[in-house]
Amino acid sequence: MTTPQPVLSVEGIHSFYGRIEALKGISLHVDEGEIVTLIGANGAGKSTTINTISGLVTPKMGSVKLFGETISGLRVNIVASKGVVQVPEGRRIFSRMTVLENLEMGAYLRKDKAEFAGDIKRVFELFPRLAERRSQKGGTLSGGEQQMLAMGRALMAKPRLLMLDEPSMGLAPVVVDLIFETIERLNSEGMTILLIEQNAAKALTVANRGYVLEVGKVVLEGSGRELLTNERVRKAYLGEE
Amino acid sequence: MSYLIEQTINGITLGGLYALVALGYTLVYGILLLINFAHSEMFMLGGYIGLLALKVLSDPGLADDLGFGFLEPVQAFFNSGTIGFILMLVVTFLVSGALVGVVGMITERFAYRPLRNAPRLAPLISAIGISIFLQNAVLLWVSSKQLPYSRADGSSFVPVKTAFTLFGVQVSTMQVLIIVTSITLLLALDTFIARTRVGRAMRATAQDRDAAGLMGVDVNRVIMLAFFIGPALGAVAGIFNGMYYGSIKYNMGFIPGVKSFTAAVIGGIGNLRGAMLGGFLLGIIESLASGFISHAYRDVIAFIVLIVVLIVRPGGLLGESVTEKV
Numbered sequence: 001m002t003t004p005q006p007v008l009s010v011e012g013i014h015s016f017y018g019r020i021e022a023l024k025g026i027s028l029h030v031d032e033g034e035i036v037t038l039i040g041a042n043g044a045g046k047s048t049t050i051n052t053i054s055g056l057v058t059p060k061m062g063s064v065k066l067f068g069e070t071i072s073g074l075r076v077n078i079v080a081s082k083g084v085v086q087v088p089e090g091r092r093i094f095s096r097m098t099v100l101e102n103l104e105m106g107a108y109l110r111k112d113k114a115e116f117a118g119d120i121k122r123v124f125e126l127f128p129r130l131a132e133r134r135s136q137k138g139g140t141l142s143g144g145e146q147q148m149l150a151m152g153r154a155l156m157a158k159p160r161l162l163m164l165d166e167p168s169m170g171l172a173p174v175v176v177d178l179i180f181e182t183i184e185r186l187n188s189e190g191m192t193i194l195l196i197e198q199n200a201a202k203a204l205t206v207a208n209r210g211y212v213l214e215v216g217k218v219v220l221e222g223s224g225r226e227l228l229t230n231e232r233v234r235k236a237y238l239g240e241e
Numbered sequence: 242m243s244y245l246i247e248q249t250i251n252g253i254t255l256g257g258l259y260a261l262v263a264l265g266y267t268l269v270y271g272i273l274l275l276i277n278f279a280h281s282e283m284f285m286l287g288g289y290i291g292l293l294a295l296k297v298l299s300d301p302g303l304a305d306d307l308g309f310g311f312l313e314p315v316q317a318f319f320n321s322g323t324i325g326f327i328l329m330l331v332v333t334f335l336v337s338g339a340l341v342g343v344v345g346m347i348t349e350r351f352a353y354r355p356l357r358n359a360p361r362l363a364p365l366i367s368a369i370g371i372s373i374f375l376q377n378a379v380l381l382w383v384s385s386k387q388l389p390y391s392r393a394d395g396s397s398f399v400p401v402k403t404a405f406t407l408f409g410v411q412v413s414t415m416q417v418l419i420i421v422t423s424i425t426l427l428l429a430l431d432t433f434i435a436r437t438r439v440g441r442a443m444r445a446t447a448q449d450r451d452a453a454g455l456m457g458v459d460v461n462r463v464i465m466l467a468f469f470i471g472p473a474l475g476a477v478a479g480i481f482n483g484m485y486y487g488s489i490k491y492n493m494g495f496i497p498g499v500k501s502f503t504a505a506v507i508g509g510i511g512n513l514r515g516a517m518l519g520g521f522l523l524g525i526i527e528s529l530a531s532g533f534i535s536h537a538y539r540d541v542i543a544f545i546v547l548i549v550v551l552i553v554r555p556g557g558l559l560g561e562s563v564t565e566k567v
Contacts, residue, residue: 108457
């Protein structure tokens, strides 16, 4: 028996911003059907990790593999074409395009025109608000709606690995709940998810496993439940005494 | 009345040329936030390559000398009247547009791309360098003199000078050609950007380059495309400019370049329709000012318009407001 190939495996990556070493040898893996979360303070290297996986940042050392195939060093659009899709921090939707055009951009690389209509319908079913606003410019949406649009846009790409960078940042609690419900729903349908969150309590509750990052290194890893009850995590990230 | 019409038609003609060149500035600025100072040289190169193409296409002797003798059967048709002339012009546009477009892509690849992540001043200086290089290359390798834009026998390329008479105003064939061609090209580009998949990728890249990359857009190819389309349209304007004013010179790009850039800023730099609107507006205002106030003051008036627009609407007429929701 061979062990199943992880969807994503990150092996000892070092990434730099100029001369600043943002990642000092990060290793992690995400298996098929898992939700894995990265938690840590600002500047711990969470976004840099995701951006290195996406190809926006090229690691100086180490490798990123998708189903065993090395993807580190490939250009961002090539990584995207392999099914690694990111919902970036701060949504980064195309604000001067309509909701529909944003979703079309999500499906930019897809050749199967026939399924397009069905996928749009599915996104509108997940986020009915987007259906109401389909002809509106992205920039006129509320923060929560923009987050829904960013997620919908990513889903249009039919990701094999969906990476979400701070999806709940700056949103009202009701919307945060909706976003997390959607994450769980997508996962229950088989989507493999790598989730970055400031809201460690919520993230660890939905995640199968988690990694704790501090200044560019993984300092702790474990199942969501283990980390939730870990004393160090409770003190540093869950705000408990 | 007829004088007003005459000046307005002159203005629309001039505006069409400004709009064609302005698009090149605005396309590149929209994506890279770079003011491509070398763009005026694409207009100039278009004038030169277009002149060579027109001469080869119209002159059997020259074509033979340069190894294009096989063109002889079509040359008779090209020289036979208005239809032939228009077809010759279309071929000239395609050839010159493609060649100048390739020059544009080469400048991007070697002068701008290596500086993509450098401070914004660096590619600006690089652009000025390309501009100086291209002007001097033409000066040294082609001619330092003004070249007449005419056939081998010294006659103009346009077989019929006057197209029609409107309210006692003679409208020249060149004016009709320039206005019709520029509007056609502008509408075609607008449709391409608004409706096609590649056009959407260009808009996405202009709005958020990294996010477009995350969607799978090959950002480098989109930028190359912008550096092809802009110079190709600029080349068409350069050829028209040569035919309309009758001659070309190695430094012919500078003034129209500055004016077209002004047109792009008036319309809202980065905005395609703004560049078109700004081009026609500037052309018409300049013509009317030159006809009714003072020919010598037309540039002064054109730039006063720019200043007034920028005071009232700092982003330009159709410019997006700068603030965006995060």
